[in-house]
Structure formats: C-alpha cells, structure tokens
Amino acid sequence: MASIHNAVLDLKRLDLLANGNSSIHRLDARAKVLVTLIFTICVVSNDRYELTALFPFFIFPVAMISLANLPPLFIMKKIALLCPFVVAVGIFNPVFDRVIILQLGSIGISGGWISFASIMARSTLTVGAAFILVASTGFTAVCQALEGLGMPKVFAVQLLFLYRYIFVLTEESGRASRARELRSCGKKGQGIHSFGSLVGHLLLRTWQRAERIHMAMLARGFTGAFHASRQSRFGIPEIRFVLAWSALFIFLRFQNASQLLGSLVTGLFP
C-alpha cells in the first residue's frame, strides 16, 4: 500500500516533532498522558446530540499546538483524514434518525444530522489529542509514561522494540516491493504466489535478524528490561498542568460554555 509508505514518512515527521523544546515538550510525559485521557473521556461522555458543548473543548488542541510550537497545518491535515470507518458509520445517523429537533428559520434540522456533526467533532477532538500527545512527547516517552502508570514491563519493551524496527523493516520491504514491481511489467506476476514467497522470505530474514539482535543484546547484558537514560520528575509544573486542564475539562463537561455565551449575546441583541 502506497499509503503505508506515506504513513511511514508521516510517522518519521511526527517523531521528529517530539524533539522540539517548548514548555509543553519539557513536561513529564505522564502529565500529558493523563490530561489527554481525561480530555478524551470528557469529550466522549457528552450526550449524542451534543454539538455546541463540544466546541469549547477545541481550546485544548489549539492551545497545545500553539504552546508546543507544532506545525498547525500538518496536524490539521492529519486530522482531516478522518477515520473512514467513523464517517461510514456516522453517515447513517441522518438516515435512521429523522426527528426534527432544531428549527433554523424555515429549515428543520433532524437529530440525525446533529448527532452526525457531533460524531465528526468528537472524532476531530480525540484524534487530534492523540496526535498532539505523540508530537509533543515522543513515542518512547509515552511508553515510559505508561510504564510508570502501571503498564507491564514486557509490554513496554515490546513497544520500544516494535517502534525501533518499524523504520528498518519498512524500508527493507519497500525495496523488495519496488523490485517486484519493476520486474513484473504489466502487473503480471503480482499475484498471490510470488506474494507468498516474497513475504515469506521477508519473514525468514526478519526472524534471523531477531536472532542476531538477541545474541547481541545478550552479549551486552540484556536481562529483560530497558533502562532509560533520562528520568524526568513529576513536579509542580506537572501538577499545575494536570489540575488546570482537568478542572477546565470538567467545568466544560458540566456547563455548556457555548450556550452561556450564546444566550448572553442573543440576549444583548434581541
């Protein structure tokens, strides 16, 4: 899949973003993981017909992108590729739910369209939050944070290994795939038979690589865990960060800030 190749390029770019140095980057990863989780739960716990109450939540991704100096266009482009499954499922809401629940002048808007818009807003917010987390923290630090929050060591090691070798192996298989394409003019020979042995060979080579890696690691005294060089602390800035954002999210979850502001404005100009 060419899109996987592009995705790997994107992955490298996201990974590089984590090397930035900003007040957000410097925070302990655990704080950012916690805030992202609280954010996600507050967003998805809204009622299915909730749309305007979701808008104030955009302050979180926007503020994080600004404070962490992330490229807004790149992040937006990534979010815009909304998960196709969500769109495919959400688009059925207007079909099955046609009770009009909002009148805008003469146009009646059905509950289905409102809940569809709500699903899209949720998707943007939650997917955006995940991207921002990894772009401002880095995968390694996210793994270490999760380990600090109770994830088993074996699984943390697994995640770090996987991440390290994605880049190596995708390049290798990209080369193999290109070589086969060049040799199979007119698309003949790209069927299941050559595929089976191509992927099979790749698998065997991967296997041998794993055996070599294991021996190299044993020679260097591997006992089943990685040791991180940088130990960050969960200090006062982290506590402030977590408390401030969680308080805001919980306030926004209780109070529809859009509604408050809207009734203020429409009350001023009746």
Next chain:
Amino acid sequence: MHMADALLSPAVGGAMWAVSAGTIAYCSAKVRAELDDSKIPLMGVLGAFIFAAQMINFTIPVTGSSGHLGGGLILAILLGPYAAFLTIASVLMVQALFFADGGLLALGCNIFNLGFFPAFIAYPLLYKKIIGAQPTATRISVAAMIAAIAGLQMGAFGVVLETIVSGVSSLPFSTFVVMMQPIHLAIGIVEGLVTASVVSFVYKARPEIMQSALNARPIGNHPVRKIVLAFLAAAVVTGGIISLLASENPDGLEWAIAKVTGHNELKEPENALHGSLKVLQEKIAILPDYSLKKPAEATKDKLQPEAVQNHPSAKPETKSETPKNPAGTTVSGLAGGAITLGLAFLIGFILKRRNQNGTS
C-alpha cells in the same frame, strides 16, 4: 475495521480498556514466566514486520483489487497466543497514536477485537484443532483460511456490539450486522489466503519454526473459559462504575415513548417521576448529566402549546423547563458555539505569538 473514540461511550470504552489491560498483564506475566528471552526481540521485530508486510500488495485473482497481510492470525501461528496478543496490542497502539486509527479510548476495544479473537479463540480452538498433531501443507492452508475468517467475523461482531451498546450511532443492530459481517467475510477470505500462503512457505522453508510454535506450551491449566469469565466480570464492574460516574444515558426509553405515543397522556406522571429521578440522579451522580433528555424535551416543547391549553396548571412547569432544555440544539447555542470556536483559535493565535516573542 478499527473502532473509534467518536462512536464510543465512556462506559464501553472503559470496560474494554479494563479487559484489554487485564489481558496484557496476564500475557506479560505468561511470557515472563516462560522465561524464553529470545522471544522478546522476536516479538518486537515481528510486530514491525507486520507494518512492513502491509506495504507489499498482491492482486486478488477475480476482482483485480489488491490485498495485503492482516496480521493477527499469522502472529498467533508463529508466536503462540500470549506473545502474539502482546505483539498485536503493540501494533495497534502505534496505529492509534500515529495513524489516527481510532484514538486512545478505543484502543481497548481494538486490542480486544483484533487481538483476543485471533489469539485466544481462532488460533487454539480452530487452527490448532484442524492441523492436529501431524500438520501437512493442505491442513495448514485449510486451517489458516477457516481460522482467519472466523477470527475476523468475531472481531466485526465485536465492533457492532460495542457501537450499539455505546449508542452514539443510530444504526439499528440488524442493519449494522448485515452490513459488517459480509464485508468482513470477504476481508477474512483474503486474510486467510495470504496467511495460508505465507505460513505454507515458512513451513516448507523452515519447518522447525512452525514446529516449535506448535510445541509451545498449550493453554494448560487455565482454560479459556475461565479467563473469559474473569475478564467479563472486570468489564461489567468497570462499565458499571463508569456509567455511574458519567451517566450519559440519552434516556432512550423515554424518547421511544415520546415517539410512539405523543406526550399528552403520559405527560403528568412522567414529569413527576422524571423530576424526582432527576433530583435523585443529581444527588448520586458525580457528573450529573444536565442535558439528560434533550431530544424528548425538544419535541415536547413543540407540543407544549396544546398542553398549556389543556392544563393551565402546566404553565409554571413549562417556564421552569425551557431554560434547561436546549443544551446543544438551539440557535443561541449555535451562535455561542461559533463564537467559542473563534475565541479558541484566537487564544491559540495569541499564545503562539507570545511564545515566539518569548523564545526569540
């Protein structure tokens, strides 16, 4: 067929998180206990291999479209269920963080749908049973095909159940099932075909790899049923707690009553009952859901004039309900929403300016 945050309720998402986290902990303990150190780098590199193999396409004979390796079943065949489950979970986590496949809350669902079914149901109960003690090339192909299809069917059904129970989508259960299962039958056949061809190749080239995976300790003294029951209990408990914390129940029953009967005859008792229930709920819920029954109230408002004519006594109630009603669905709400969005971006812009001034 990744599940996504946007379609999930916190109760379902949290419950599936608990289940998947529990399974990860259990499998980690298992892998540690087997003390097969060489498996650790193997798991990591094979996880990366799944990403790499997905870059290689093949042409599907009849349709002419292209397919590629899925992953769950082949990992189970090569690594055994415990290590395979951990590997699939790690692959899904990278996909959730980097490729926008679902989101963080949906990770629990995805790990369960795409990891648990192939590793703990399709592999031990179908694949291993079919190939038996003396595997042959044909047996391996048939077993891979059947196990891949069954695993994906169960995973797709998991997605359907999670979506329906969450209640964000309006798709009726039957329609959703009829849509999902045939699509995943096709995907399952492709996955089975690919898995069979790669596994048969490995079996011919290095039979000892397959043999060692087969000889890896069987599920042993922890029958699958026990594990499933334990995790089911964990799911129920977590789901219950979370739904108490954040009751986002759109009050489907009441809404259905509103749609079926029209309000007038049910109105009085419903208000009384609902009023006391609401007071109760506000007392017990830590996150009281103030917008509990918006759709029902919105339709009720349209019916209100008749009600007022019929029962003048209903008037004060109408007044007291109106300001509460429109949480997400009024014009002033929309106007306020637009302003809030604008404000959010303005704040972001100011922060960025300040940030740049600060650093430069």
